[in-house]
Amino acid sequence: MTQLLVTTTENIPGHPYEVLGEVFGLTTQSKNLVRNIGAGLKGLVGGEIKDYTKMLEESRDVAVNRLRDNASAMGADAVVMMRFDTGSISQDMQSVAAYGTAVRFINTDSTDTNA
Template sequence: MIVTTTESVAGHVVTESLGQVFGVVVRSRGLGGNIMAGLRSVIGGEIKEYTALVEDTRRHAIDRLVMNARLMGADAVVMMRFDSGSIGQTMNEVVAYGTAVKIVRA
């Protein structure tokens, strides 16, 4: 499945727009990770525990986006974007969304 942030897929023509598609993931860092992140925030610099959490969550959100697009019969997702936010102080939400489309080679 092709997933792109652009309006079209290079070398392809969109033949049908199937509608919006998304993948949502909410994750929480464990107590140990929160303690380590808290200690790192005092010292300064990158908080690797949260960087890893966000990277993993984005990958998981894209996986769900692709799964949902396949269920719709899509060949690709165009205009893919991320949105993220916090739920409480320990949870991170990431949404990957875009438009599911059918494509053919140009």
């Protein structure tokens, strides 16, 4: 099975579509004790906190996969105008939302036998 197309653009060249509605995928991750200690130490010397970066990358992947599941359940062929929103729920929790518009491709191959 091919993976449902998710794009940040409004149009998909060569694929006219009808809008099905809004879809989203959401996840909330908490930082564990090891990550917090590592981040604290890294904060003293500066630089990228790779464990947090990895956590956010994983969160984005989970959010997009949930978005795809949501769109697929609606009968969509694709999601257009996908965006991310992130926020901190508390000092130790981060949420990531992926949202967009579910669309179904319109078949433009019409065979008019009355012509």
